Amino acid sequence: MPVPDGEPTRSTEDRIREAVAELTARGSSWAGIVDIRKALADVDHDEVTRVLQDMARNNPNIHLAPEANRKALRQEDHDAAVTFGAGEQQHLIAIEPIPDAGALGRVQAAGFADATDADLEAARLHHDTPSSTYDQIRAEQKRRAQQ
Structure with missing residues (x-):
């Protein structure tokens, strides 16, 4: 997706954070990684995977988790999943708000x-x-x- 002249490009991490915020705005604290990938359809699959792994590894407020109900998963959920930690596929992401230190x-x-x-x-x-x-x-x- 081209960026208009003069408008700064947003990083993949910023776009993931925005997508999670939009997807969780209706009350759920978890967003499906399949939905994140749809929101960032113009970003390479491996780039989104790398950034999600880095975010979860480097920020204690970001959590990846597997879908508890494996029977509910569709093929697109499996394809979108991120392998993290002990090698288990992760299908969901949650970003806790950063505490207000002041x-x-x-x-x-x-x-x-x-x-x-x-x-x-x-x-x-x-x-x-x-x-x-x-x-x-x-x-x-x-x-x-x-x-």
């Missing part, structure tokens, strides 16, 4: 009662949030839910 600081600066809902949730999910702070965040979220 949310905890914003919650602490604003105070639990005055922090935004988004900051409270991001701070709650961040791996560096101490247990006592986590408990205070959950208490505030429950308080808000009861209002």
Whole structure:
């Protein structure tokens, strides 16, 4: 697919991330690799495979997984699968959101009662949030839910 003059080209990884975001926008956290390949039909099959493997290998927020219901797989699913890890075919991809490292600081600066809902949730999910702070965040979220 040609890129108009002046428009920067997007990397295969960026395009995969965009496709996953579009495919998971309706609530599922997993996207089929067959659907990723369809969205990137203009990209070489081996290039998409290499980038998917690199993404899963180099980013702990990116997960490849096999389809649990093997009977539901079609030939196109098998053809699209990526071999990863112990050599098992992977049919699905999930990309966890990157934690907002600044949310905890914003919650602490604003105070639990005055922090935004988004900051409270991001701070709650961040791996560096101490247990006592986590408990205070959950208490505030429950308080808000009861209002």
